Amino acid sequence: MPELPEVTALVADLRRRAVGRVVDRLDTRAFAALKTAGIASTALNGLTVDAVDRHGKFLDLRIGPHHLVIHLARAGWMKWRDEVPDTVARSGKGPLAARLVFADTDTGDACLDITEAGTKKSLALYLVDDPGEVPGVARLGPDPLDPSFTFDVFARILADAGRSQIKGVLRNQSLIAGIGNAYSDEILHVARMSPFAPAAMTGDDAERLYAALESTLADAIARAAGVPAAGLKGEKRSGMRVHGRTGEQCPVCGDTVREVTYSDSSLQYCPTCQTKGKPLADRVLSRLLK
Structure with a gap:
C-alpha cells in the first residue's frame, strides 16, 4: 500500500505531468470504485487540472470546481501514459479501475491509468466539491509533515x-x-x-x-x-x-x-x-x- 512518502512523490509527479492539462473524460472500468453519485463523471469534461494535493494517503486532483479524490487501498497504483491506448479495456476485466483521459493539445494526448492488482477492487474514487465530503478525509488526524505536528x-x-x-x-x-x-x-x-x-x-x-x-x-x-x-x-x-x-x-x-x-x-x-x-x-x- 502506498503510504505518506510514496503518495507525496506521486503528488509531485502528477503536478509536473497533469497540472494545466484539460480533461477529455473519466472512464470508470470498475464501477464499484466510484463511491459518489452526486457529480457525474462527465462534469469533468473540458475542465483543467488546477492542482494536485494530498490528504494523508488520499490523492486530490482539483479539476475546475471539483475534486477527484483517490485512495489506492492495498494494491492500487497509477500509471501515466503519454499516449492513450487505442483499445479500451472491458469493464471488470484486468487491473484497470479507471482512466483519466486528457485532451489532445500542443503537448499531445495522455492519460492516467488507476489500477489495482487482483480481482477485488478496494481502491476508491470520489467526485466531490470539497475533499472534506470524503468520509476518510474527514476522519484524518494531524499530518506528521505539517509544522504543527510538534x-x-x-x-x-x-x-x-x-x-x-x-x-x-x-x-x-x-x-x-x-x-x-x-x-x-x-x-x-x-x-x-x-x-x-x-x-x-x-x-x-x-x-x-x-x-x-x-x-x-x-x-x-x-x-x-x-x-x-x-x-x-x-x-x-x-x-x-x-x-x-x-x-x-x-x-x-x-x-x-x-x-x-x-x-x-x-x-x-x-x-x-x-x-x-x-x-x-x-x-x-x-x-x-x-
Whole structure:
C-alpha cells in the first residue's frame, strides 16, 4: 500500500505531468470504485487540472470546481501514459479501475491509468466539491509533515491512546494521517521499540519515538523525491530495514528479522533491537501448532 512518502512523490509527479492539462473524460472500468453519485463523471469534461494535493494517503486532483479524490487501498497504483491506448479495456476485466483521459493539445494526448492488482477492487474514487465530503478525509488526524505536528501534539496522542499497542496507534489514520503497516514497522525499529508496547510511555521513550517518526519519514521522502511512479514501489522496498524482510539479517545488529502474522496483514521486527531478544508470539502460527 502506498503510504505518506510514496503518495507525496506521486503528488509531485502528477503536478509536473497533469497540472494545466484539460480533461477529455473519466472512464470508470470498475464501477464499484466510484463511491459518489452526486457529480457525474462527465462534469469533468473540458475542465483543467488546477492542482494536485494530498490528504494523508488520499490523492486530490482539483479539476475546475471539483475534486477527484483517490485512495489506492492495498494494491492500487497509477500509471501515466503519454499516449492513450487505442483499445479500451472491458469493464471488470484486468487491473484497470479507471482512466483519466486528457485532451489532445500542443503537448499531445495522455492519460492516467488507476489500477489495482487482483480481482477485488478496494481502491476508491470520489467526485466531490470539497475533499472534506470524503468520509476518510474527514476522519484524518494531524499530518506528521505539517509544522504543527510538534512533539507536544504527538505526546498528547500517545497519552490519550493509553494502553493501546503503539503499532496500532501509529497506523490509525484518525490519530496520525499517512502512516501504514510498512512505515510503522520501520519507525518502531529505528526507535528500538516493541510493536506491542503501550502507547502511554515515558517522556524519554516518546521523544525517541517522535524523532524516529520524523527521521524515517524524512529519509523515505528524500529517497522517493524525483522518482517516477513506475519506480516508487521498488524504491520503497529497497529502503526497508525490517518490513518485508522476514528471515533476513537486521542491518543494525545482524539478528534475524521475525514476523507476527494476522488474518489479513503481518508485521516485522528485530528481537535484539526491539524486544530485548525475546521473540513475540505469532498468534496465527500458535493456533496452527495446537
